[in-house]
Amino acid sequence: MIGQRFSAAAKTYDLHARPQLALAQSVVSMLPICNPGQVLELGSGTGQLTRLIAERFPGTRIDAVDIAEKMVAHSRTMFEGCPQISWMVGDAQTYWGGKRYPLIVSSSALHWTSDLQATFKNIFQCLEPGGTFALGMMLQGTLKELHELRREIAPEKTPQSSLTTYAETKVCLQDAGFSFERMKHGKEQIIYPDAKSFLKAIHEQGVTGGKVSSGNAPLSRTELGRLVADYQETYASDGGVSATYETATFLLTK
Numbered sequence: 001m002i003g004q005r006f007s008a009a010a011k012t013y014d015l016h017a018r019p020q021l022a023l024a025q026s027v028v029s030m031l032p033i034c035n036p037g038q039v040l041e042l043g044s045g046t047g048q049l050t051r052l053i054a055e056r057f058p059g060t061r062i063d064a065v066d067i068a069e070k071m072v073a074h075s076r077t078m079f080e081g082c083p084q085i086s087w088m089v090g091d092a093q094t095y096w097g098g099k100r101y102p103l104i105v106s107s108s109a110l111h112w113t114s115d116l117q118a119t120f121k122n123i124f125q126c127l128e129p130g131g132t133f134a135l136g137m138m139l140q141g142t143l144k145e146l147h148e149l150r151r152e153i154a155p156e157k158t159p160q161s162s163l164t165t166y167a168e169t170k171v172c173l174q175d176a177g178f179s180f181e182r183m184k185h186g187k188e189q190i191i192y193p194d195a196k197s198f199l200k201a202i203h204e205q206g207v208t209g210g211k212v213s214s215g216n217a218p219l220s221r222t223e224l225g226r227l228v229a230d231y232q233e234t235y236a237s238d239g240g241v242s243a244t245y246e247t248a249t250f251l252l253t254k
């Protein structure tokens with residue numbers, strides 16, 4: 001399900017993924033200086049973080065894993081001239097490549113796994129003793145304007161669950177066994193030209209649908225029309241409309 005949604009967004013994702021690029025840059029800014037030689041990336045998508053890792057550690061081998069087959073196929077084509085990157089289909093929650101890595105990275109992906117705690121435990125197992133895990137996560141509070149309006153317009157169709165908070169994410173990481181080296185908690189307002197283009201952008205990032213953004217039934221045409229009109233009026237800002245992205249970046253060790 002998640003894989004299909006992101007597969008559908010493979011070709012349009014980069015056009016609209018400014019918040020995800022900023023988070024990937026934040027992950028890279030926390031990395032240790034020395035080249036680890038081997039990196040595992042989980043939820044590699046179109047390769048925004050992969051490219052930054054390849055630039056930061058020239059020649060390092062990168063195993064890039066994503067659950068969406070079409071994302072993997074798209075990245076394999078886009079990075080054809082980069083033989084040091086292997087693109088693989090896999091689930092971060094259960095992935096085991098038959099070896100442990102000195103560095104594991106992930107950005108804007110793991111909040112989509114069905115069990116975050118199990119995913120962090122699996123990553124801990126995939127890491128060498130003394131190894132580093134650099135993580136960027138979207139948190140509860142992301143797209144809060146949209147969620148508030150949805151609750152008002154169609155309260156019976158609110159999503160079944162939400163993203164984790166900063167405190168909940170830290171507890172999950174601690175329980176999985178990680179030690180904290182550095183962490184950063186941030187909020188960013190992104191301005192979109194208007195409410196329609198905002199909704200199109202998040203759809204083309206693959207972030208609509210799924211347990212944190214769709215309810216037990218889709219919005220009707222009337223509800224959707226009201227959502228666009230109310231968003232335009234309520235969240236007008238700087239000549240467009242604004243949307244909040246709440247994120248965390250962690251540098252962790254085993």
Ligand SMILES: C[S@@+](CC[C@H](N)C(=O)[O-])C[C@H]1O[C@@H](n2cnc3c(N)ncnc32)[C@H](O)[C@@H]1O
Binds near residue numbers: 065068
């Ligand atoms: C928003 S994109 C982020 C991609 C990239 N890391 C970036 O920074 O732009 C999220 C990606 O996570 C992938 N994903 C979601 N759940 C996953 C899982 N359980 N295992 C591996 N990848 C997953 C999706 O298919 C999608 O490509």
